Each structure stands twice: as structure tokens, then as C-alpha cells.
Amino acid sequence: MIMPVLPPDPQVREARERLQRARRLVADALFGRHRPAERAPRVRPWQAWLFAIWVLGVTAFYAAAMAGLL
Amino acid sequence: MSAPLVSLACLPAIALTSYALGRPIVRGFGVGRGDALTSAVWSVAVGLVAAGLTLTGLGLLGLLYAPWIGVGTLLACFGGIGQLVAACDPTRRRVVSNDWPRGPLDHEPDAPWPEPPTWLKRGAMILAALACAGSLVTALAPPTAGDALCYHLELPKAFLADHALGHLPDSENSTYPLLVEMWFLWGLALDGGVAAQLVHWGLGMLLILASVVLATPIVERPWAWIVGAIVALVPGVTNQMTAPLNDVALAAFTTLALAAWWRGTVGGESRRWFVLAGVAGGAALSTKYLAALFAVAVGVAAAWSIVCDRRRCRVIVEGTAVVLTVALSVSGVWYLRAARHRGNPVYPFFSEVLGSDAAGAHETLPESKSPLGRNPVGLATAAWHVTMHPERFGGRGHQLGALFLAAVPGIVLTRRLRGLGMISATALAYCVAWYLLRQNVRFLLPVVPSLAVIVVWVWMEMSRFPRLARWMAGGAFAMILAVGAAVPVLRCRHQLAVAAGFETRDAYLARHEPTWQAAQVCNELFGPGAHLLSQDHRAYHFRCRVTRESVYRRRTRYDERIADPATVAHALAQAGFTHVLLAENLSDRGIQYDPTLSRLVDAQSAAGQCDSLVRLVEYRFADADGALRRYRLLWLRYEP
Numbered sequence: 001m002i003m004p005v006l007p008p009d010p011q012v013r014e015a016r017e018r019l020q021r022a023r024r025l026v027a028d029a030l031f032g033r034h035r036p037a038e039r040a041p042r043v044r045p046w047q048a049w050l051f052a053i054w055v056l057g058v059t060a061f062y063a064a065a066m067a068g069l070l
Numbered sequence: 071m072s073a074p075l076v077s078l079a080c081l082p083a084i085a086l087t088s089y090a091l092g093r094p095i096v097r098g099f100g101v102g103r104g105d106a107l108t109s110a111v112w113s114v115a116v117g118l119v120a121a122g123l124t125l126t127g128l129g130l131l132g133l134l135y136a137p138w139i140g141v142g143t144l145l146a147c148f149g150g151i152g153q154l155v156a157a158c159d160p161t162r163r164r165v166v167s168n169d170w171p172r173g174p175l176d177h178e179p180d181a182p183w184p185e186p187p188t189w190l191k192r193g194a195m196i197l198a199a200l201a202c203a204g205s206l207v208t209a210l211a212p213p214t215a216g217d218a219l220c221y222h223l224e225l226p227k228a229f230l231a232d233h234a235l236g237h238l239p240d241s242e243n244s245t246y247p248l249l250v251e252m253w254f255l256w257g258l259a260l261d262g263g264v265a266a267q268l269v270h271w272g273l274g275m276l277l278i279l280a281s282v283v284l285a286t287p288i289v290e291r292p293w294a295w296i297v298g299a300i301v302a303l304v305p306g307v308t309n310q311m312t313a314p315l316n317d318v319a320l321a322a323f324t325t326l327a328l329a330a331w332w333r334g335t336v337g338g339e340s341r342r343w344f345v346l347a348g349v350a351g352g353a354a355l356s357t358k359y360l361a362a363l364f365a366v367a368v369g370v371a372a373a374w375s376i377v378c379d380r381r382r383c384r385v386i387v388e389g390t391a392v393v394l395t396v397a398l399s400v401s402g403v404w405y406l407r408a409a410r411h412r413g414n415p416v417y418p419f420f421s422e423v424l425g426s427d428a429a430g431a432h433e434t435l436p437e438s439k440s441p442l443g444r445n446p447v448g449l450a451t452a453a454w455h456v457t458m459h460p461e462r463f464g465g466r467g468h469q470l471g472a473l474f475l476a477a478v479p480g481i482v483l484t485r486r487l488r489g490l491g492m493i494s495a496t497a498l499a500y501c502v503a504w505y506l507l508r509q510n511v512r513f514l515l516p517v518v519p520s521l522a523v524i525v526v527w528v529w530m531e532m533s534r535f536p537r538l539a540r541w542m543a544g545g546a547f548a549m550i551l552a553v554g555a556a557v558p559v560l561r562c563r564h565q566l567a568v569a570a571g572f573e574t575r576d577a578y579l580a581r582h583e584p585t586w587q588a589a590q591v592c593n594e595l596f597g598p599g600a601h602l603l604s605q606d607h608r609a610y611h612f613r614c615r616v617t618r619e620s621v622y623r624r625r626t627r628y629d630e631r632i633a634d635p636a637t638v639a640h641a642l643a644q645a646g647f648t649h650v651l652l653a654e655n656l657s658d659r660g661i662q663y664d665p666t667l668s669r670l671v672d673a674q675s676a677a678g679q680c681d682s683l684v685r686l687v688e689y690r691f692a693d694a695d696g697a698l699r700r701y702r703l704l705w706l707r708y709e710p
Contacts, residue, residue, distance in 0.1 A: 040534055043483050048535040051483055052543040055476045058457070059546040062472035065458040 073264075074210050074571050080257060080265035081272050084121075085114055086150030087143050092117025093153045099342045101333075106157070108286070111279045112346060113153075115326055118253065118276075119353045119400065125252040126403060129235030136230060136259040143260060183530060185292040193548070194299035197555035201308050202275065204558030208312035209271040210569035213263045214583045215313035219608035221246075222314050223263055226255035227610060231598070237411045240617045240625065242418060245411050247404035249356035250316040263610065264575075267314045274311030277322035278302045281519035284329040285526065287337055288489045293526050300522040303554030306468040306512055312558075317468075320357045321515040324364045326350035327393075328493065328520070331368060334389050335375070335382065336489045344389040348396025354516075355401035359416055363507065364516050365397075367500035374495050439508045449505050460511050468512035473550045474521045480528035487527055493520040579611070584691040586611055588651055588703040591687045596648065603642060604651040605663045606701070617647070619667050629666050635673035639682035643708035649686075652702040656690070660697030671704065682707050 064070050092113035102108035128134050185191075213223060221243035229235050229251075238244040250270075257266030281301040285294035301307060310318040330347035333339045354361035372390065376383045405415040414424040419434050441462045442448035442455060453475050455462065460469035481494070497520040504513055529547070532540050564582075567573035579586040589611035592600060600614035609616035623629055632641050642650065652668045655661065674683060684705040691699050 040485065042536075043531070043534045045536050045539070047483055048539040051480050052535070052539040054479060055543040055546045058472055058476040059550060061458060062475075062550075066466075070458065 072571070073575060074569055077210065077261050077264040077268060080260045081268045083143055083147050083260065084253070084256060084269060085272060086154070087146040088114045088117030088121055088150075090117065090146045090150035090153050091120045093157070095120070096346075099345060101340060101342050101346060105286075107279065107291075108283050109157070111276065111283050112326070115276060115280070115323070115353070116346070116349055119249075119349055121256065122249045122252040122353070122356070123400070123403075125255060126235065126249070129229055129252070129255075130403075132234040134230055134233045134235070134255070134259075139256060139259040143256070183290075184533075186296055191292065191295065194296050194303075194551065197551050198278070198299035198302035200555045201302050201558045202278075202311075204555075204560075204562045205274065205308040205311040206268075206271055207562035207569045208558070208565045209267050210264060211565035212568070212575045212579050212583075213267045213314055213610070214579070215315065216608060218267075218314045219583075219585070219610040221607075222251060222316065223254055223258070223266055223610045224616070226251045226258055226266070228615075230255055230258055235407075239411075240621045242621055245408040245417050247356045247358065247401065249353060249401075249404070250319045253319075254314050263314070267312075270314045270316075270318060271311045273319040273322050274307060277307065277318055277325060277519070280322050280325040280329065281522060284325050284332070284493070284519050285523045287333065288487065288493070288523055289526055289530065293530065296529075297519065297522045297526050300473065300525055300551070301519055303471075303551050304473075304518055304522075305466075305471050305554060305557050306515060307518065308554075308558040309467045309561075310512065310515070312561075316357050317512045317515045320354055320361060321518060323350045323354035323357060324361060324516040325519045327354060327364075328368065328496065331389070331393065332489060332492060335372065335386055336492050338385075341385075341389070341392070344392040345396055347389070348393040349400060351393055352397035352400025355397055356404055359419060360508075360513055360516070363503050364496075364500055367496050367503060370499040371492055371495035375492060435507065439510065440505075441509055442505070444506055449502065452501075452505050452509070456509075456511055456514070464510040464512055468510075470511065470514060470518065471550060471554055473525060473547065473554070474518075476546065476550065477525040477528050478521060480531070481524055484527055484531040490523065490527060493523060497521055497524075582694070583611065584608070584653075584693055584699055584701065585651070587689055587691075588687055588701050589613075591703055592649060595686065600648045601646055602649045602651055603647045603667070604653070605667055606651060606653040614649075619650075620664055623664075623666060629670060632670060635670070636677045636679040638670045638674040639679070639706045640708055643682075643706045648706055650704045650706065652700075652704065654700045656698045656700055657696065660693060660695040660699075 061070065089110070092115065093109075095116050096102065096109060096112045102112055125134070125139070128138075213219065221241060225238075225241065225244055225248065228238065228241075235248075250273075253269050253273075254266035257263075257269045278298045278301050282291075282294045282298040285297035288294075289297070307318060307321075327347045327350035330343045330350060334341060334343035334347065337343075351361070351365060354364065369390070372386050376386055408417045409415040412418075414421060416424075422434060442452055457470065457472055457475040460466050497517040500517050501514070529544075532543065535543070562569070565578075568575060568578040585606055585608045592602065593611075593613045596614060598613045598615075602609075602612055602614055602616045603619050603622065604612075604616050605619045607618050607620075609618075626645075628641065628645065632638055650667060650671065652671060653663050654665070654668055655663060671683060674680075684707050686703045686705055688700070688702045691701065693699060
């Protein structure tokens with residue numbers, strides 16, 4: 001007679017998943033690859049804002065030029 | 071209803087045939103293994119070059135017959151399907167990947183940055199798909215673009231009718247590099263003008279995918295798709311994809327040449343990449359003289375690279391030798407042909423120096439082609455002017471949009487990225503050369519993929535911005551991209567009916583093509599036996615032989631030999647013409663025609679000698695550029 005397959009115990013499965021998550025967390029902290037983008041220094045705010053204003057300015061001027069306003 | 075479907079079916083037939091021809095060659099070189107996209111793009115590109123060279127050879131031998139081309143395409147098409155099935159077969163792929171050594175870029179990329187967010191990937195892809203679909207609908211309408219009807223389609227039509235790649239003395243463009251026109255001839259042989267037009271749309275798709283291939287080793291594949299999407303959203307690219315011209319084709323092959331050159335020099339991969347760079351470079355040189363300018367720009371960037379790192383000297387010198395040898399082998403036939411017929415391999419340019427028959431008629435560096443002059447201030451402000459006033463540089467339709475002016479300056483805020491310097495230096499050198507030679511915005515298309523890579527790197531580096539600044543700039547970029555998608559979608563509304571088969575092509579042409587009515591009359595009354603002298607250069611829709619009046623006049627000075635106004639028809643008939651098409655612009659918008667022939671014909675009519683000038687049709691046409699034109703088709707009834 002074939003043994004019926006028992007459904008996994010939800011409590012056991014949950015505990016196992018928690019353990020796996022914790023293990024991944026520890027492994028990532030110790031051996032994980034730090035992405036340069038994450039640890040890279042932030043762009044100086046005034047530079048970033050200057051660029052954002054430039055982008056907005058070009059967009060606005062372009063829209064005006066295409067509308068025949070310039 | 072079936073006409074658009076038949077034309078549309080020609081595009082995959084040509085692509086599959088090219089794939090069938092190119093895949094064995096690319097596999098033989100052993101490059102791009104493990105990367106299906108790179109392999110497929112290169113296979114189609116190399117196959118297109120092989121097919122173009124084959125058609126050129128057949129043309130030179132006088133063996134250009136449409137049925138042969140059709141049968142050959144059909145057979146190769148089945149071969150292409152077989153190759154495609156083999157490439158998609160997972161068992162065969164595994165064998166291949168086990169047998170062949172992998173290149174440095176074949177392993178799973180270990181990107182040092184996160185992938186683009188899903189919303190960005192999906193948004194960019196949806197916008198790019200909309201833009202491509204819009205341009206496809208427009209490309210499914212019969213061709214009406216001026217340059218296309220003047221020579222991009224007219225020449226292959228004439229070659230196909232003559233079954234040979236002959237010399238046409240009164241068509242200045244007939245001795246240009248004509249590889250793209252050979253592909254248009256392929257489309258004409260299979261179906262007609264629409265299929266030829268779709269070939270250029272397909273070359274636009276090749277440009278987009280070539281941009282992905284170029285960007286992949288620099289920013290990794292997920293971001294490289296964003297590069298491809300940006301290229302697809304450039305208004306000038308989608309506009310060119312709707313017409314059988316050659317700028318998109320040029321950009322596709324310069325991009326592939328640059329991608330292969332990058333792999334060989336910066337990527338340090340197999341030297342076989344230099345052979346492919348030579349093939350792509352040769353195809354670019356066989357498309358337009360402008361490719362030589364791009365080669366110079368790559369050379370300048372390579373020299374700069376040697377100055378920065380002497381260890382690269384050897385590989386760059388060796389690579390240059392290979393690339394030049396292969397490129398000249400691929401493209402040489404066109405330059406030899408021009409030298410033979412015109413005495414100038416780059417006719418009509420440098421005629422002042424080389425002394426060919428175009429001397430005086432053409433100036434290599436005319437002031438009219440440099441709206442900004444040639445000075446440092448103009449150079450510094452060129453990007454602004456080209457973006458804001460593209461109508462001064464060849465027309466709004468060909469513009470690059472605001473994205474590059476807005477984003478590229480952000481490169482000064484980013485960190486250095488391996489390989490970006492080389493393509494940035496190439497783009498910069500090309501732009502300077504463009505400024506010094508011909509300031510036409512569509513001639514900038516070869517640097518669009520390089521600029522798109524820079525834009526994507528700037529976007530990636532914006533993750534280091536303060537959140538609000540990032541969102542503000544990102545919002546502006548999103549708007550620019552949305553406009554890039556909206557333009558081709560809105561532009562195709564006039565072509566939707568004919569593309570879907572609800573309107574006949576004849577009815578569409580009657581509404582959109584100024585010469586259509588005259589061509590219909592001429593074709594129905596006289597067929598291919600007539601010989602038309604035309605003031606309008608749009609000759610494609612005439613089935614008979616068409617000679618451009620301006621070129622004929624410059625070559626023969628026939629007008630100076632007509633002393634008596636009453637003998638105009640007699641003189642023209644003696645020269646072999648059966649008809650004349652007079653075109654006049656009644657408005658001050660659009661191109662103006664030289665009035666010499668109209669004046670001569672009117673003088674004969676005024677002299678009372680109207681019997682030998684029979685007016686077949688006369689009409690006015692309000693063109694899309696706002697010009698009102700008057701056309702008169704006259705039959706030269708001369709009985710010796």
C-alpha cells in the first residue's frame with residue numbers, strides 16, 4: 001500500500017521559511033556584494049538641483065520653440 | 071485589402087533571407103555566442119550586406135531580373151526558417167554552448183548596479199513599441215517622400231527596368247554609393263514601392279537593436295534595452311523609418327561598426343570582431359559618403375585612447391588595418407564605379423580638387439549648408455540651436471528632440487564608466503566634424519545610439535540625486551519620451567486608411583503626390599516607351615525614362631543653342647524627348663523650380679507655334695509643405 005502524502009505542517013513550514021530568511025540576511029551581511037550605486041557618494045545637492053533645473057528649462061524652452069513661441 | 075499584407079510579408083521574407091545568408095558567416099567567425107540577440111542582429115546585418123553585394127554583382131553583369139530575385143528569395147527564405155528553428159532548438163543550443171568557448175561577455179552578467187525599475191522598463195518599451203507601430207503604419211502607405219521619388223526609389227526602378235546597374239549621366243545620384251538602393255531594388259522586385267519603403271523601416275528596427283548590442287557590454291542588457299527604446303523614440307529616427315531614404319540605414323551600420331570596434335579594442339575580445347567592424351563599416355561606406363566622417367571620428371577617439379594608454383597601441387593599429395582592409399573591400403565597388411564614370415570616386419564632392427564634370431555646379435563646403443557659420447561660438451551653441459530650431463538644419467521632421475540636450479550635460483556629474491569614454495569621444499569628434507562640414511540635423515543620426523548610452527548612464531547615476539531633484543528631472547524626461555512616442559502615432563493618422571487597405575493606393579497618391587496625375591496620364595497614353603524631360607525631380611511614378619531638366623541643361627547647355635523660340639519643341643524632340651513636364655511653384659513656400667524650360671515653352675506658345683506642343687494635362691496641387699504648384703504635361707508632337 002502506498003503511503004498517503006501528508007500535507008506539510010504550516011507551523012513547521014513557516015518556521016523553516018523564517019530560518020531561511022534569517023540565514024540569507026546573515027549571509028548577505030557577511031558575504032553579500034555591495035552595489036557601488038548603493039554605497040557611492042551622493043551627488044552634491046546643489047549640483048543635482050542645477051541639473052534638474054537645466055532639464056526642466058530645456059524642456060520648457062523646447063516646448064515653447066515647437067509651439068512657435070520662440 | 072490584400073496589398074498592404076503582401077507588402078508587409080516581403081519584410082520578414084527579406085529578413086529571413088538575410089538571416090539565412092548571414093548566420094553561417096557569423097557562426098563561422100565565432101562571435102556573439104551565447105547571446106541570441108547579438109548573434110541574430112549580426113546575422114541579419116551581415117546577410118543584408120551579402121545580399122546587397124550579390125545584387126550589385128548581378129547588376130554589374132546585367133542580370134537583374136525580378137523573377138530570379140523572387141525565386142532566390144523564396145529559396146533562401148526557407149533556409150532562413152531552418153536556421154531560425156535550429157537557433158531556437160534548445161538541444162542544439164546546448165551542444166553549441168558546450169563545444170565553443172565562451173566570450174568574456176557570454177557569462178551571466180554580474181552587474182554592479184541594480185536593474186532598471188519595472189515601471190521604467192515597461193514604460194520605455196511600451197512607448198517605443200507605440201512609436202515603431204506608428205511609423206510602420208505610415209510606412210505602409212505608398213511612398214511620397216521627395217528624395218525617395220527623386221533617386222532612392224527611382225534609381226533601383228531604372229536599374230530593374232534595364233536589368234543592369236547602368237550609368238545614367240543625367241542623374242547625379244546614380245554614381246553615389248547605392249547599397250541601400252540595392253535593398254530597395256530587392257523590395258521593388260518582390261512587390262513594389264511600399265515593400266521597398268518597409269525595408270527602410272526594417273533597417274530602423276535594426277538600428278534600434280544595434281543600439282542594444284552596442285550598449286550591452288557598457289551598461290548591461292537590462293539597461294541596454296532602455297538605450298534601444300530611447301533610439302526608437304527619437305523623432306528623426308521614427309520619421310526616417312517611414313520613408314525609403316538612407317540615413318537610418320547609415321546609422322544602423324555605423325552603430326554596428328562601433329559596437330564591434332568596442333568589443334575588439336575596449337572589451338579586449340576576439341580580434342575577429344574587427345572583421346565584422348570592417349563589414350559594417352564597409353556597408354556604411356556603401357550607403358553614404360558621410361560614413362567616412364564617422365570613420366574619422368572613430369580614428370580620432372582611437373588616437374586619444376592611445377594617448378591615454380600606450381598599451382592599447384598595438385591592438386588599435388592592428389584593428390585599424392583589418393577594419394580598413396575589409397571595409398574598402400566591401401565598399402570599393404561603388405567608389406571605383408564613380409571614378410570610372412565621373413572621374414571622381416566621391417562625386418560630386420571635392421569636384422573643385424578632382425576636376426570632374428560637376429566642378430562649379432557643386433561646392434563641397436557651401437555656406438548655405440552651415441547656418442551657424444564655422445566659428446567657436448557657433449560650435450558652442452550648436453546643440454541649443456539644433457534642438458530649438460531644427461527647421462534651420464534640414465527640417466523639424468528630422469530633429470533629435472530635446473532629450474539629448476537635456477540629459478547629456480549630466481555626464482559631468484557622473485562617475486567614469488568603462489567604455490563610455492570611447493563612444494563619447496567618437497560622438498564628440500563626429501559632432502565637431504558635422505559642424506564644420508554639413509549642418510544638417512539628419513546627418514547626426516549616426517551618433518544617436520552613442521548619445522542614448524550616455525543618457526542612460528546619466529539616468530542610472532541619478533539614483534545618487536536627492537529624491538525631489540531626481541523626480542523633477544525624471545518627470546521632464548518622461549514627458550520628452552512621451553512626446554517622442556506621440557509624434558509618430560499622431561503622424562500616421564493620414565495613412566491609416568491606406569495602410570489598413572480601406573483606401574486604394576491610387577486614391578491616396580492622387581491626394582498626396584503632386585506628380586501622380588501627370589504620371590498617370592503619361593503612363594496610360596505612352597507607357598514605358600516615352601522619354602520625359604521634367605522640371606520636377608520626382609520621377610518614380612513615371613513608367614517611362616525621365617531626365618532631370620536642370621542636370622540635362624547643365625550638361626548640354628541646350629537652352630543656349632535655341633536661338634528661335636519657335637523651335638523649342640523641335641530641338642527637344644531632336645534630342646530624343648517625347649514629353650516635357652513643366653512645374654512651377656505659385657507660392658513662396660517650399661522648393662522653387664528653375665524657370666528656364668517653362669520660359670522657353672511659353673515663348674514658343676507666344677510665337678504662335680502651338681501645334682508641336684500638345685497640352686495633355688494641366689493642374690494645380692496644394693502640397694503638404696504649404697506650396698501651391700502648377701504642373702503641365704506637354705507632348706512634343708514633332709514630325710520630321
